[in-house]
Amino acid sequence: MSKATSIRDAVSARLPRRHRAERRFQAYGLAAIVMAVIFLAFLVGSIIIQSVPAFTAHRLTLPVMLTEDLVDPRGDRSEASLRRGSYNSAMQAALREQFPGIESRTELRELFGLYSAINSARLLSQVVEDPDLVGQTIEFEFPISDDADLYLKGQTVDERREAGRAPITLTVDGETVTLRGDEPVFAVFSDRLRQAMTQRAEADEAEAARLIATLDRIIDRDEREVTDAQIERAQRRAERLRLQLADASGLQLGPRDPSLLVRAGETVIAIRSISSDGQTAQGEILLPAGLGPRRVSDWVLWEIETPAATRLITDRQIVFTRTLRDRGLVRNGFNTLLFVNADSREPELAGVRGAFVGSILTMVVTMLLAVPIGVGAAIYLEEFAPKNPVTAFIEVNINNLAAVPSIVFGLLGLAVYINIFGLPRSTPLVGGMVLAIMTLPTVIISSRAALKAVPPSIREAALGVGASKTQAVFHHVLPLALPGMLTGSIIGLAQALGETAPLLMIGMVAFVADPPFFGLSGFTEPATVMPVQIFIWSTSAERAFEARTAAAILVLLTLMIVFNAVAIYLRRRYERRW
Amino acid sequence: MADIEFLDTSSEPRGDTLYHPVTVGYETKVATQGVSVRYGEKVALKDVTMDIPSRAVTACIGPSGCGKSTFLRAINRMNDTIDNAQVSGSVLIDGEEVNDRSVDPVVLRARVGMVFQKPNPFPKTIYENVAYGPKIHGLAGDRDQLDGIVETSLKKAGLWDEVADRLTHPGTSLSGGQQQRLVIARAIAVNPEVILMDEPCSALDPIATARIEELIDELRENYTLIIVTHSMAQAARVSQMTAFFHLGALVEYGPTEEIFTNPRDQRTQDYITGRFG
Numbered sequence: 145m146s147k148a149t150s151i152r153d154a155v156s157a158r159l160p161r162r163h164r165a166e167r168r169f170q171a172y173g174l175a176a177i178v179m180a181v182i183f184l185a186f187l188v189g190s191i192i193i194q195s196v197p198a199f200t201a202h203r204l205t206l207p208v209m210l211t212e213d214l215v216d217p218r219g220d221r222s223e224a225s226l227r228r229g230s231y232n233s234a235m236q237a238a239l240r241e242q243f244p245g246i247e248s249r250t251e252l253r254e255l256f257g258l259y260s261a262i263n264s265a266r267l268l269s270q271v272v273e274d275p276d277l278v279g280q281t282i283e284f285e286f287p288i289s290d291d292a293d294l295y296l297k298g299q300t301v302d303e304r305r306e307a308g309r310a311p312i313t314l315t316v317d318g319e320t321v322t323l324r325g326d327e328p329v330f331a332v333f334s335d336r337l338r339q340a341m342t343q344r345a346e347a348d349e350a351e352a353a354r355l356i357a358t359l360d361r362i363i364d365r366d367e368r369e370v371t372d373a374q375i376e377r378a379q380r381r382a383e384r385l386r387l388q389l390a391d392a393s394g395l396q397l398g399p400r401d402p403s404l405l406v407r408a409g410e411t412v413i414a415i416r417s418i419s420s421d422g423q424t425a426q427g428e429i430l431l432p433a434g435l436g437p438r439r440v441s442d443w444v445l446w447e448i449e450t451p452a453a454t455r456l457i458t459d460r461q462i463v464f465t466r467t468l469r470d471r472g473l474v475r476n477g478f479n480t481l482l483f484v485n486a487d488s489r490e491p492e493l494a495g496v497r498g499a500f501v502g503s504i505l506t507m508v509v510t511m512l513l514a515v516p517i518g519v520g521a522a523i524y525l526e527e528f529a530p531k532n533p534v535t536a537f538i539e540v541n542i543n544n545l546a547a548v549p550s551i552v553f554g555l556l557g558l559a560v561y562i563n564i565f566g567l568p569r570s571t572p573l574v575g576g577m578v579l580a581i582m583t584l585p586t587v588i589i590s591s592r593a594a595l596k597a598v599p600p601s602i603r604e605a606a607l608g609v610g611a612s613k614t615q616a617v618f619h620h621v622l623p624l625a626l627p628g629m630l631t632g633s634i635i636g637l638a639q640a641l642g643e644t645a646p647l648l649m650i651g652m653v654a655f656v657a658d659p660p661f662f663g664l665s666g667f668t669e670p671a672t673v674m675p676v677q678i679f680i681w682s683t684s685a686e687r688a689f690e691a692r693t694a695a696a697i698l699v700l701l702t703l704m705i706v707f708n709a710v711a712i713y714l715r716r717r718y719e720r721r722w
Numbered sequence: 723m724a725d726i727e728f729l730d731t732s733s734e735p736r737g738d739t740l741y742h743p744v745t746v747g748y749e750t751k752v753a754t755q756g757v758s759v760r761y762g763e764k765v766a767l768k769d770v771t772m773d774i775p776s777r778a779v780t781a782c783i784g785p786s787g788c789g790k791s792t793f794l795r796a797i798n799r800m801n802d803t804i805d806n807a808q809v810s811g812s813v814l815i816d817g818e819e820v821n822d823r824s825v826d827p828v829v830l831r832a833r834v835g836m837v838f839q840k841p842n843p844f845p846k847t848i849y850e851n852v853a854y855g856p857k858i859h860g861l862a863g864d865r866d867q868l869d870g871i872v873e874t875s876l877k878k879a880g881l882w883d884e885v886a887d888r889l890t891h892p893g894t895s896l897s898g899g900q901q902q903r904l905v906i907a908r909a910i911a912v913n914p915e916v917i918l919m920d921e922p923c924s925a926l927d928p929i930a931t932a933r934i935e936e937l938i939d940e941l942r943e944n945y946t947l948i949i950v951t952h953s954m955a956q957a958a959r960v961s962q963m964t965a966f967f968h969l970g971a972l973v974e975y976g977p978t979e980e981i982f983t984n985p986r987d988q989r990t991q992d993y994i995t996g997r998f999g
């Protein structure tokens with residue numbers, strides 16, 4: 145009795161500590177899961193947010209006149225003749241139609257910069273398909289340039305518009321226009337700008353002073369030179385700003401300052417200078433619409449805060465884009481091109497289809513090679529191979545292979561498949577073969593684990609009723625191991641799907657503007673794959689590729705999720721319990 | 723010393739085993755001569771020589787780990803499946819060497835059925851469990867015949883009444899005792915000549931045990947049975963011959979009443995009277 149009590153006391157004495165340890169452990173686990181979920185949500189969330197702009201695109205619809213002498217030089221409607229037509233000229237003409245006053249070379253270049261000439265290829269194929277279109281005017285829709293698109297999405301340019309406070313009088317003298325307000329209508333802008341300039345000048349001066357103070361501490365000659373240059377730059381900037389501010393005649397606006405436009409009806413004037421009283425301004429006509437001296441009371445002060453020097457779209461292009469949109473010719477819609485086009489140097493035309501098809505074709509090759517070979521090897525090693533030093537050696541090597549950096553497999557593929565066997569480079573065939581070797585160890589290891597997990601009593605049972613070894617394996621062991629094998633194989637394939645490095649080695653970075661043919665010949669044509677496409681886009685300079693990179697990542701993630709969902713489904717479907 | 727009359731007289735008993743004389747006229751079905759089994763360095767079975775009668779039940783008894791299962795596995799060459807197992811000596815069935823290279827273990831195991839120590843049904847339906855053997859050996863011409871084999875096997879194993887209406891349920895969903903009877907049905911479905919049973923009643927209640935013992939008794943009329951049991955009472959009830967194993971050696975072998983009423987070796991006596999084990 146006393147012994148029982150003492151045991152109870154001993155246990156109870158330690159109980160609180162045990163409970164605490166348990167709760168602590170649970171708390172750690174919970175914290176780890178919460179962290180993981182937060183990271184994941186953050187990652188996926190940021191990708192989704194970044195990708196949103198890529199899923200919509202602004203498209204321009206213009207009435208294009210397909211005049212015979214432009215698109216059918218021989219005039220016989222033959223394909224050969226139609227193919228020699230100048231469809232881009234037809235598009236240019238359509239655009240000029242919208243802005244009749246635009247004549248000079250630079251102005252036209254800016255106007256035609258609103259779209260990519262590659263779009264004319266689609267116009268050509270449309271006409272080749274239906275030669276009756278020659279001589280007609282058709283509504284042709286095409287994506288607007290990425291810079292204009294980003295501008296319209298409000299991604300690259302900050303701007304502000306306010307109604308003019310008092311009537312202004314315009315007088316035209318050649319290229320320049322003088323605007324005189326009844327009140328100091330430009331004062332708000334020039335005061336604000338002056339203030340900002342003063343701040344910037346002060347900041348630059350402070351920066352220069354700080355750098356000068358550090359100078360005598362710097363001994364290294366190179367570093368000294370760098371600092372000297374920095375000081376000089378800051379001083380020059382400050383000097384320029386001070387000079388600008390000190391100008392008694394008024395405020396001169398340059399490309400490093402915000403742009404100020406005045407818009408009255410369809411006329412747009414870019415202000416170049418503002419008098420110091422803020423009442424008069426001089427400017428240049430950006431968009432003429434029969435401009436003569438006049439007095440306007442209904443006008444808009446349009447400030448483009450992002451300086452021209454730091455954006456890729458000019459003032460005039462902004463004006464063109466807005467005007468076209470105000471006329472209802474530019475519409476925003478779902479960016480189908482992202483899914484139906486292959487890669488392009490023009491972001492507005494670039495799509496993931498090529499890489500997607502390339503990925504699928506590559507995965508087909510990888511799957512057809514890695515899964516049967518891997519599963520076969522696993523079955524042999526696990527069920528049939530004698531346990532001797534040779535198999536032990538092979539086993540160790542397979543395990544080591546799983547840890548080899550993937551780029552090494554790329555080198556191997558380059559050396560063996562391309563240089564020795566002479567297979568075509570940059571193709572899904574070779575890419576799939578390289579990824580197959582990379583995936584093999586994963587498939588073999590997971591398949592062996594699945595086979596090992598089958599209780600030996602099942603094998604004995606089969607052998608006991610007189611099944612041969614092969615029958616025992618294929619009738620009883622394999623069905624039980626299959627779900628595990630499938631899971632392992634799909635994880636291996638998913639890994640291969642996201643692999644970039646080895647494919648770079650065998651040249652699957654090829655710029656492929658036509659999506660590969662989704663069929664047998666596609667295997668031996670140059671292609672690229674999703675992760676490589678993401679890599680290419682992420683290193684592109686164009687701002688618009690930023691969102692497209694995120695969108696491509698989302699497509700890849702979706703593909704992965706589909707893969708894993710299939711794995712889970714198959715496992716559920718075939719899993720047997722014993 | 724041993725004058726076991728039913729034995730093949732050409733096989734002279736040897737070693738340290740005590741053989742009791744046998745008065746009933748038996749035919750030898752299985753004869754082992756100097757069978758030893760080693761698992762790597764460990765000797766699990768030492769020099770076992772015994773002749774096992776046809777159409778009779780031979781019980782193997784002995785303390786845990788003494789090599790009873792190993793002995794059974796030596797008869798249908800299940801030890802081949804263990805990597806480090808080395809078998810020496812000879813096992814003859816109907817005078818034919820089992821360990822001969824020319825003997826295909828598949829054929830051997832079709833002739834020598836086995837019920838394992840732990841019930842191990844396939845994770846398939848009850849029907850498939852029983853039908854698997856006949857199917858791979860081509861014993862049934864058509865589906866009806868196969869159905870017949872499944873039914874008679876399950877009936878013989880005393881399981882039919884319990885599972886007749888759920889043959890498509892997984893075999894693993896049965897209770898432990900039912901699984902044991904299922905694997906017995908599976909073993910007899912191929913109609914083997916010899917049936918090895920490794921503790922077939924270890925998981926059964928007294929009623930099911932009685933049924934299995936009844937079955938063993940029935941099977942005795944056509945088959946040669948070798949069973950391992952830890953129950954002295956069961957050995958006494960069902961077997962005609964008893965072999966006592968100790969530390970891998972066959973200590974004593976003879977007719978069951980002889981062994982139980984008149985054990986000659988001290989170890990046998992101690993074991994059957996429950997003084998060690």
Ligand SMILES: Nc1ncnc2c1ncn2[C@@H]1O[C@H](COP(=O)(O)OP(=O)(O)OP(=O)(O)O)[C@@H](O)[C@H]1O
Nearest residue numbers: 761764766785786787788789790791792793804839
């Ligand atoms: N696969 C194996 N590898 C190594 N040693 C083994 C193996 N199987 C059995 N043994 C050893 O061989 C000896 C005999 O084993 P066996 O299974 O024949 O005993 P048993 O008489 O059937 O015992 P039990 O009554 O507990 O079933 C034991 O000491 C055991 O440890």
Ligand SMILES: [Mg+2]
Nearest residue numbers: 790791839920
């Ligand atoms: Mg045993």
